[in-house]
Structure formats: C-alpha cells, structure tokens
Amino acid sequence: MSNAPADTWTEPGWDVATTTDVETRWTSVTLTCRADGCRQLVMTALPKNVTIDQYLHTRFVTDHQNQHRPGRALDITVEWEISACCSVCEDEIGDIVQKDEGVTCRECGTTWDLDGTYGHRAES
Incomplete structure (x- = not known):
C-alpha cells in the first residue's frame, strides 16, 4: 500500500476474465483485485445490455477499490x-x-x- 497523498492515489484496478455464452449472450465475469496482498475475487454474470465498464463503476466494485486508499482498511466480516x-x-x-x-x-x-x-x- 502506498503512502502517497490521497489526491495522487491511483486505484489498483482489476484483472478481468470473461466468457460470453453465444446462445444467451450473457457474459461470465471474474474480477481479481490487483492490489498487493488483496485476495478479493468477484464472479458475476452480466446480461447482454450491461458492459464490463458499467459493472466496474458499480458501488460494490468502486468501494472495494477505495478501501485500498492510503489510510483506509479493507472491510471485515463481523x-x-x-x-x-x-x-x-x-x-x-x-x-x-x-x-x-x-x-x-x-x-x-x-x-x-x-x-x-x-x-x-x-x-x-
């Protein structure tokens, strides 16, 4: 994790793997967080009218990336x-x-x- 000021922070991003079903046109998506030491893995399926870019801007996905900001801590299960x-x-x-x-x-x-x-x- 970086000690850079929050205004210069860059989110770690995601490794994205996809497979599209030809018949249903649904896309299976696996996201793996690129942050050092993070084991967050997200698996979902997107209908044909939802792009991966749209999904990457959902609250859940962006909140996880923001947890890697300097001074933050990853969510825990309570x-x-x-x-x-x-x-x-x-x-x-x-x-x-x-x-x-x-x-x-x-x-x-x-x-x-x-x-x-x-x-x-x-x-x-």
Whole structure:
C-alpha cells in the first residue's frame, strides 16, 4: 500500500476474465483485485445490455477499490451473537435465535426483523 497523498492515489484496478455464452449472450465475469496482498475475487454474470465498464463503476466494485486508499482498511466480516429477550413469552426471556433474515423465539414462535422490529406472533 502506498503512502502517497490521497489526491495522487491511483486505484489498483482489476484483472478481468470473461466468457460470453453465444446462445444467451450473457457474459461470465471474474474480477481479481490487483492490489498487493488483496485476495478479493468477484464472479458475476452480466446480461447482454450491461458492459464490463458499467459493472466496474458499480458501488460494490468502486468501494472495494477505495478501501485500498492510503489510510483506509479493507472491510471485515463481523459476526454477531444474538442477545435478546422475548416480549411475548410469559417469563419474558424466551430463546431467541437468528433464523433466515430475522430472529425467532424458539419457545413461542414469534418472529422479528433482525433488528428486533416488526414482530409477529406465531398464533396470528
């Protein structure tokens, strides 16, 4: 990673490999980040009306390149341990677990969004 001032920084770019299906005209794309030590690999498929240049300007792709700017750090994966009590169970404790894109009480079956909002009782 360079210590150059941010205004003179040049993004590392991507190595691009493509294969186009003749029948569907979809293009399979594999991007490999060129930054030293970066192992970011992106695989996707683009329909015939989307160019690789358009894809290279999407938020995800440009954000990854910007993470290599001086002073930045690459994104990390954060895993959270759920700590929640049930607002429906009589003991107000329940057994809350993550399920799909939300959380569920194993005791009464009530479900909520992952942030604990929009609860729905199992009996309704």
